[in-house]
Amino acid sequence: MNGFRHRAAIDLRLLGEGQRSWVMAGIMAIMLFLTVLAGALGLGVARSASGIDRQLAGQLTVQLVEPDAAVRDARAAALVAAIARVPGVTRVRAADRAELAALLKPWLGDVGLDPELPLPVLIDVTAARDVTGAVTAAARRIAPQAQVDGSARWLAPVRGLLATLGWLAIGLVLVIAAATAGVALLVARAGLDTHRDTIDVLHMLGSTDLQVARLLQRRIARDTLLGGAIGTLAALALVALFQTRLALTGSEVLGGATLLAIDWTLLVLLPIGFALLATVATRLTVLHTLGRKL
Amino acid sequence: MANIVHFENVGLRYGTGPETLTDVSFTLAEGGFYFLTGPSGAGKTSLLKLLYLAQRPTRGVVRLFGEDAGALPRVRLPGLRRRIGVVFQDFRLLPQLSAYDNVALPLRVAGMRESEIEAPVMEMLAWVGLSARVTARPPTLSGGEQQRIAIARAVIARPEILVADEPTGNVDPEMADRLLHLFSALNRLGTTIVVATHDLHVIGRIPQAHLMRVEKGRLVDPTGLLRHPPGAA
Numbered sequence: 001m002n003g004f005r006h007r008a009a010i011d012l013r014l015l016g017e018g019q020r021s022w023v024m025a026g027i028m029a030i031m032l033f034l035t036v037l038a039g040a041l042g043l044g045v046a047r048s049a050s051g052i053d054r055q056l057a058g059q060l061t062v063q064l065v066e067p068d069a070a071v072r073d074a075r076a077a078a079l080v081a082a083i084a085r086v087p088g089v090t091r092v093r094a095a096d097r098a099e100l101a102a103l104l105k106p107w108l109g110d111v112g113l114d115p116e117l118p119l120p121v122l123i124d125v126t127a128a129r130d131v132t133g134a135v136t137a138a139a140r141r142i143a144p145q146a147q148v149d150g151s152a153r154w155l156a157p158v159r160g161l162l163a164t165l166g167w168l169a170i171g172l173v174l175v176i177a178a179a180t181a182g183v184a185l186l187v188a189r190a191g192l193d194t195h196r197d198t199i200d201v202l203h204m205l206g207s208t209d210l211q212v213a214r215l216l217q218r219r220i221a222r223d224t225l226l227g228g229a230i231g232t233l234a235a236l237a238l239v240a241l242f243q244t245r246l247a248l249t250g251s252e253v254l255g256g257a258t259l260l261a262i263d264w265t266l267l268v269l270l271p272i273g274f275a276l277l278a279t280v281a282t283r284l285t286v287l288h289t290l291g292r293k294l
Numbered sequence: 295m296a297n298i299v300h301f302e303n304v305g306l307r308y309g310t311g312p313e314t315l316t317d318v319s320f321t322l323a324e325g326g327f328y329f330l331t332g333p334s335g336a337g338k339t340s341l342l343k344l345l346y347l348a349q350r351p352t353r354g355v356v357r358l359f360g361e362d363a364g365a366l367p368r369v370r371l372p373g374l375r376r377r378i379g380v381v382f383q384d385f386r387l388l389p390q391l392s393a394y395d396n397v398a399l400p401l402r403v404a405g406m407r408e409s410e411i412e413a414p415v416m417e418m419l420a421w422v423g424l425s426a427r428v429t430a431r432p433p434t435l436s437g438g439e440q441q442r443i444a445i446a447r448a449v450i451a452r453p454e455i456l457v458a459d460e461p462t463g464n465v466d467p468e469m470a471d472r473l474l475h476l477f478s479a480l481n482r483l484g485t486t487i488v489v490a491t492h493d494l495h496v497i498g499r500i501p502q503a504h505l506m507r508v509e510k511g512r513l514v515d516p517t518g519l520l521r522h523p524p525g526a527a
Contacts, residue, residue: 013390201386204348205400206376
């Protein structure tokens with residue numbers, strides 16, 4: 001183990017690494033800070049979207065417009081009974097007249113309380129899974145004019161916005177990852193140029209291109225990990241603060257954006273992923289560049 | 295003895311400039327001792343660069359250890375280079391490493407364990423008289439000390455060919471004698487030695503050595519000083 005540490009220290013000194021290359025570490029800190037924020041946004045949005053999906057997947061509303069009050073009441077009762085028999089349906093409830101009047105009050109005022117005013121029948125259906133097809137079929141058998149609406153339809157724009165945000169976050173992470181690979185490529189090229197004399201001597205002593213690549217890989221991986229850890233910690237602290245503030249809003253949609261343990265783990269693993277990416281980019285750059293020499 | 299190096303009509307040109315070496319042909323026998331001499335700028339260092347695989351010939355054939363160095367794929371060069379020790383004219387020590395680490399470098403490149411490295415490195419540093427400067431970095435060493443470190447680095451991995459460019463240029467006569475003694479000892483162990491030098495005193499110290507003379511990029515013997523024509527051993 002001591003031998004390994006000693007060898008690693010020599011390897012770093014070979015490229016004049018007595019002083020840490022803070023510039024590279026600083027760039028990586030910024031990269032990882034932004035990446036973790038983008039990743040947290042993506043994961044939060046995904047959690048929120050799946051929460052909405054879970055809540056709305058089994059929510060249906062059956063609407064029946066029937067001017068004849070007696071027929072309307074009879075069909076409403078028949079609809080409730082038929083829908084309750086549909087497998088997967090856990091709850092069926094027809095909204096009473098007072099609830100409907102309250103819903104209409106913003107538009108009609110107290111006119112909705114008039115018993116002569118024909119109001120449609122609204123039946124709330126809750127199911128353990130998506131049973132839209134079965135409920136529609138059951139409702140149409142009783143009343144062909146009955147309309148079945150999934151609640152998800154009303155929240156489709158919100159769902160669409162969340163999906164867009166999710167893709168935006170994925171795009172940001174990919175762009176920053178590409179930029180990180182680009183930085184590693186530039187640093188590797190600069191390293192080859194700066195340490196050309198040392199590398200020439202190493203080659204003359206029989207070093208392979210892989211051995212030379214490893215020297216630069218170690219340095220860049222170390223700087224990426226160091227800077228990445230700092231950037232990640234700062235970003236995680238910010239994300240944790242946001243999570244607390246979101247929880248305080250009391251909003252179901254925003255509250256659904258709470259990250260789970262697996263999400264935090266993924267975010268913590270980002271610097272390691274980026275270090276691996278930088279390592280691969282460095283290796284390919286060094287091997288490609290040296291391959292064109294003697 | 296088998297031939298370890300074979301040059302045939304070798305030409306070397308840097309970029310689009312004139313030929314630095316022209317139609318160089320010679321053979322070095324395994325275990326031979328060779329001096330390469332000639333005026334400054336004649337092409338000695340270029341010839342050595344071909345020998346230690348820092349350059350490939352522009353034309354002709356360079357065979358090392360039976361391999362065509364001009365056609366060898368890049369991945370096979372390190373294996374051949376590890377069989378060749380080089381003392382560069384400008385030493386080319388790594389200033390960021392200690393004397394110890396500079397000497398240990400060929401062994402580390404070859405993949406030896408740290409536990410196997412210390413004894414031979416300390417022995418070699420003792421031999422060149424620098425045991426007391428183990429931790430010193432090259433910039434703090436005198437020219438002579440740097441040259442001795444460069445020689446220690448070149449021979450520590452027991453190369454089959456040792457190529458030295460003016461190895462006694464910066465050392466006092468006593469140290470020059472010790473270095474030549476080392477070269478002779480290595481030669482007796484079977485190492486082929488090629489030394490580029492201007493120093494007639496050094497050439498005179500190894501009477502059995504062959505002499506190769508380079509002038510204006512060609513291997514010549516216009517003065518009849520070639521004691522043992524290369525390849526005639």
